[in-house]
Amino acid sequence: MDLDVGIVGFGLRAGLAEHVERQGARVGVVCDTSPRGRATAAERLPDALVTDDLQELIDRRPGAVLVLTPDHAHADVALRTLAAGIPTFCEKPMAVTVQDADEILATAYRTRTRLYVGHNMRHMPVIRQLREIIEAGTIGEVRAIWCRHFVGHGGDFYFKDWHAERANTTGLLLQKGAHDLDVIHWLAGGYTRTVSAVGDLAVYGRVGDRRDNSDRRMGDWYSLENWPPLRQRDLNPVIDVEDISMMQMRLDNGVLASYQQCHFTPDYWRNYTVIGTEGRVENLGDGPGGRIHVWTTRTEGYAEPDRVVDIGAGDGGHGGADPLLIAEFLRFAASGGPTETSPVAAREAVAAGVMATRSLRGDGSTLAVPELPAELREYFEAGQPAGPGSAGAG
Numbered sequence: 128m129d130l131d132v133g134i135v136g137f138g139l140r141a142g143l144a145e146h147v148e149r150q151g152a153r154v155g156v157v158c159d160t161s162p163r164g165r166a167t168a169a170e171r172l173p174d175a176l177v178t179d180d181l182q183e184l185i186d187r188r189p190g191a192v193l194v195l196t197p198d199h200a201h202a203d204v205a206l207r208t209l210a211a212g213i214p215t216f217c218e219k220p221m222a223v224t225v226q227d228a229d230e231i232l233a234t235a236y237r238t239r240t241r242l243y244v245g246h247n248m249r250h251m252p253v254i255r256q257l258r259e260i261i262e263a264g265t266i267g268e269v270r271a272i273w274c275r276h277f278v279g280h281g282g283d284f285y286f287k288d289w290h291a292e293r294a295n296t297t298g299l300l301l302q303k304g305a306h307d308l309d310v311i312h313w314l315a316g317g318y319t320r321t322v323s324a325v326g327d328l329a330v331y332g333r334v335g336d337r338r339d340n341s342d343r344r345m346g347d348w349y350s351l352e353n354w355p356p357l358r359q360r361d362l363n364p365v366i367d368v369e370d371i372s373m374m375q376m377r378l379d380n381g382v383l384a385s386y387q388q389c390h391f392t393p394d395y396w397r398n399y400t401v402i403g404t405e406g407r408v409e410n411l412g413d414g415p416g417g418r419i420h421v422w423t424t425r426t427e428g429y430a431e432p433d434r435v436v437d438i439g440a441g442d443g444g445h446g447g448a449d450p451l452l453i454a455e456f457l458r459f460a461a462s463g464g465p466t467e468t469s470p471v472a473a474r475e476a477v478a479a480g481v482m483a484t485r486s487l488r489g490d491g492s493t494l495a496v497p498e499l500p501a502e503l504r505e506y507f508e509a510g511q512p513a514g515p516g517s518a519g520a521g
Contacts, residue, residue, distance in 0.1 A: 136196035202227035244473035252439035267405030281390025301480030317380035326372035
């Protein structure tokens with residue numbers, strides 16, 4: 128694929144650059160405001176221009192750009208690349224406020240510039256297999272979805288750097304939960320319209336060992352030996368996000384859903400239970416070696432599932448999802464067409480997460496999720512068609 132690609136933010140997700148080049152495209156320019164990020168980029172991509180100036184990247188006019196910055200910077204960068212007419216990949220969550228998410232969509236709509244959001248779980252084998260079972264009608268009409276997310280690496284992944292601060296993430300119910308909220312919406316075939324939630328900083332706020340880790344990255348401190356959670360060390364100086372959250376959702380198609388997220392469990396995986404009018408499906412494990420169980424027969428008490436499906440495997444990050452994600456984006460940036468991911472769905476995940484966070488930081492009351500303007504929803508659901516005089520690839 129003859130496509131020149133720019134990358135903004137060369138940190139934890141910089142490995143996506145390898146998938147870009149494996150697809151035959153070329154990373155020609157990298158922008159990062161940190162000396163370490165620029166040094167890493169120069170080492171890994173010796174032929175690329177490396178800069179700390181976003182405008183310099185924009186002036187190079189790459190054929191596409193990946194926005195891989197920390198979450199709170201997604202909107203500022205994506206708004207500029209979209210306004211410049213550069214097809215843009217925005218890592219999830221696309222923004223940390225509903226207003227920023229809507230502005231990103233509005234800018235892509237106004238300039239007719241292609242926008243893609245990196246919800247890689249839509250390419251994960253376990254999710255695709257769950258969806259295939261549901262779409263085959265095996266469990267009938269979906270009426271409820273429960274998701275439990277055991278974030279066993281929470282202390283290392285989210286409480287030692289910028290993730291621990293509301294200013295950068297809004298909260299982990301949004302930052303980490305955006306993946307699962309998008310999956311819930313995808314499996315249910317609808318979007319959340321009301322939410323209520325509870326949550327707390329139950330464990331990591333009690334850990335007094337703190338350190339400014341801005342000179343390090345997660346790989347420098349990550350270890351399974353950092354256990355139990357109350358014995359963690361070198362946590363971020365500021366921690367004002369919750370480490371346990373529970374939310375309930377009512378979707379626009381009547382499906383009821385719940386999502387629970389805990390960052391101090393000993394194990395790290397997601398469990399989805401989907402209940403329909405004719406059965407239920409549940410994953411035990413979410414990667415190779417795990418299984419999906421399907422029950423479609425009424426029984427007395429617990430019974431072995433009627434069907435067991437081995438969860439597939441793939442090469443590359445997130446169970447093989449990352450290379451598929453990048454391949455889809457590069458094809459879309461160059462040629463357009465349908466995609467498994469959806470900017471509307473990405474926005475709806477942000478909106479549900481933001482309003483649930485507002486609920487849990489209040490009194491847990493039910494709150495309405497603001498709807499996206501109709502013209503934006505229609506444009507993106509139509510596949511982002513080009514218009515006359517469009518500034519972008521259309």
